[in-house]
Amino acid sequence: MNDTELRNLWSALEPNGRQRARIETRVFEWLEASETSIAGEWLGLLKVEPLTALAYASVGAVSLLLLTPIGWIAVSLLP
Amino acid sequence: MILTATMAALPSAARPFVWLFNALSVLFGADAEALEEAAVLKLVEQARAGDRAARQRLYRQHVQRVFRTVRGMLRSDAEAEDVTQDAMLTALTSLDRYSPRSGTRFAAWLTTIAVNTTRRRFRRRRPELTATGELPEVADPAGDPAADLDVARQRAALLQALTELEPREREIVSLRYGSDLNATEIAAQLRMEPANVRKILERARVRLGERIEALAKSRGAAA
Numbered sequence: 001m002n003d004t005e006l007r008n009l010w011s012a013l014e015p016n017g018r019q020r021a022r023i024e025t026r027v028f029e030w031l032e033a034s035e036t037s038i039a040g041e042w043l044g045l046l047k048v049e050p051l052t053a054l055a056y057a058s059v060g061a062v063s064l065l066l067l068t069p070i071g072w073i074a075v076s077l078l079p
Numbered sequence: 080m081i082l083t084a085t086m087a088a089l090p091s092a093a094r095p096f097v098w099l100f101n102a103l104s105v106l107f108g109a110d111a112e113a114l115e116e117a118a119v120l121k122l123v124e125q126a127r128a129g130d131r132a133a134r135q136r137l138y139r140q141h142v143q144r145v146f147r148t149v150r151g152m153l154r155s156d157a158e159a160e161d162v163t164q165d166a167m168l169t170a171l172t173s174l175d176r177y178s179p180r181s182g183t184r185f186a187a188w189l190t191t192i193a194v195n196t197t198r199r200r201f202r203r204r205r206p207e208l209t210a211t212g213e214l215p216e217v218a219d220p221a222g223d224p225a226a227d228l229d230v231a232r233q234r235a236a237l238l239q240a241l242t243e244l245e246p247r248e249r250e251i252v253s254l255r256y257g258s259d260l261n262a263t264e265i266a267a268q269l270r271m272e273p274a275n276v277r278k279i280l281e282r283a284r285v286r287l288g289e290r291i292e293a294l295a296k297s298r299g300a301a302a
Contacts, residue, residue, distance in 0.1 A: 001284070001291065003256075003284070005288075006252075006284060006287065006288070009233060009237055010151070010257050012230050012234035012237060013146070013234055015143065015147075015156070015159075015160070015163075019156065020142065023142060023146070023160055023164050024138070024142070026164050027164055027167050028135070028138075031134075031171060031172070034172075
């Protein structure tokens with residue numbers, strides 16, 4: 001076998017369509033995630049899903065209201 | 080390049096269809112048209128400046144080369160997928176470190192990253208090449224079944240023949256035929272003398288050829 005034949009044979013090791021798609025999705029999802037700040041994600045959420053963002057904000061506010069008195073009580077019980 | 084030549088021969092009315100075909104091919108993951116080194120360097124510059132489309136073109140230009148190079152050194156498609164993914168991520172996030180002034184082609188720089196990623200994997204867990212490799216888990220729905228079977232047989236024969244080479248020989252032939260590097264580029268990567276690389280390459284090429292032909296004959300006799 002000569003150089004050209006071997007080079008052609010090596011193309012049999014190339015990834016198939018599914019493998020290519022899988023690698024590409026993982027690479028670009030990772031790049032996308034690493035380039036998006038947390039603030040940007042929140043702003044994106046507000047822009048795209050205002051109701052979900054409102055729900056998250058409400059749960060956060062209620063958690064703060066409920067947990068603060070529980071915290072006071074817990075602190076007062078400590079010796 | 081083939082496409083460019085075809086374009087020149089076509090009447091102007093047909094060109095939009097060729098562009099459409101090209102756009103759909105890229106969209107559905109077909110092989111990217113090979114670019115000259117100057118065009119690759121331009122893409123690198125654009126990607127460094129934050130151009131995401133350029134980064135994606137750069138990725139598509141090189142991902143198959145990385146996969147077929149590391150596949151010859153690893154034992155499964157799954158490992159080759161992981162290593163390709165890690166190598167491409169490392170390269171795309173370190174483009175600032177690539178300097179064409181050192182005389183290194185972008186493909187050779189990328190191959191260095193891929194080989195280092197493969198070696199890190201070897202250090203973590205020493206893999207052995209399987210004798211037959213892996214056949215595709217599911218047939219490609221867009222592919223021709225007869226051609227797929229032929230490719231699967233060729234790939235199994237090649238992987239089988241690769242198991243019989245020394246690790247260093249396997250690395251050298253993978254860099255030569257998977258990444259299309261010349262002996263000088265391979266020598267620079269592996270810190271060897273080019274003459275030594277040529278000698279090993281020639282020996283490995285003969286052994287691979289003989290083994291693959293023997294496997295083809297035995298399969299032909301069995302059929």
